Amino acid sequence: MKLDADRGDTLLRSPLLQRFPCLLGEPTASETLSRLDSELAWEQPRLRLYGREHPIPRRQVWMGDGEAYYRYSGQGFQPVPWHTDVAGIRDAVVERLATAGVAARFNSVLLNRYADGEERMGWHSDDEPELGPDPLIAAVSLGAERPLRMRWRQGSGVAFNVWLPHDSLLLMGPGVQRQLQHALLPRRIPGLRISLTFRWIWPNSRRD
Ligand SMILES: O=C(O)CCC(=O)C(=O)O
Numbered sequence: 323m324k325l326d327a328d329r330g331d332t333l334l335r336s337p338l339l340q341r342f343p344c345l346l347g348e349p350t351a352s353e354t355l356s357r358l359d360s361e362l363a364w365e366q367p368r369l370r371l372y373g374r375e376h377p378i379p380r381r382q383v384w385m386g387d388g389e390a391y392y393r394y395s396g397q398g399f400q401p402v403p404w405h406t407d408v409a410g411i412r413d414a415v416v417e418r419l420a421t422a423g424v425a426a427r428f429n430s431v432l433l434n435r436y437a438d439g440e441e442r443m444g445w446h447s448d449d450e451p452e453l454g455p456d457p458l459i460a461a462v463s464l465g466a467e468r469p470l471r472m473r474w475r476q477g478s479g480v481a482f483n484v485w486l487p488h489d490s491l492l493l494m495g496p497g498v499q500r501q502l503q504h505a506l507l508p509r510r511i512p513g514l515r516i517s518l519t520f521r522w523i524w525p526n527s528r529r530d
């Protein structure tokens with residue numbers, strides 16, 4: 323059982339897309355979900371889309387080391403300091419990936435809070451310049467199981483769903499952002515979901 327969790331589930335070999343179950347275990351995973359929900363200062367910034375401003379259809383917190391300044395849709399985000407639980411999840415991710423033979427480091431995380439299946443994130447790749455040319459991104463899911471929809475940016479490959487159960491980890495390896503886009507589309511799935519997408523922001527890449 324332990325071995326299977328360590329090896330995970332390889333969804334794509336090139337670029338590497340791999341899903342691991344049971345990152346934190348219970349009751350830690352469920353307790354962490356409710357602590358993050360109640361303790362973090364969730365924000366709903368307004369972003370400009372096609373010349374009009376809209377509140378994002380979810381809530382978020384940008385967290386990390388002080389140097390991990392990030393620009394996204396024309397706005398800058400200064401990270402809030404690490405919450406103890408989130409630092410613990412970061413360390414568990416690094417350890418699980420190391421066991422799977424993947425070396426990774428993270429100085430920042432975007433936490434996304436989806437109150438229910440109506441809340442969502444549109445099509446995008448995580449390809450901002452501060453992430454470097456071929457970022458490795460690790461996404462942890464807590465709460466309601468929803469599919470991350472993936473589609474190829476070029477060619478005729480078919481789109482597919484990656485279901486992300488409570489307490490799972492999805493590794494998006496180098497090349498995933500360059501070759502694919504992903505989205506969390508609205509679905510009739512009830513329940514709170516919080517995702518944590520861990521990244522490495524190159525220090526001194528501030529663009530403003
Ligand atoms: O909520 C998710 O699983 C997707 C989050 C995401 O794509 C991101 O934070 O860039």
Ligand SMILES: [Fe+2]
Nearest residue numbers: 446447448504
């Ligand atoms: Fe993303």
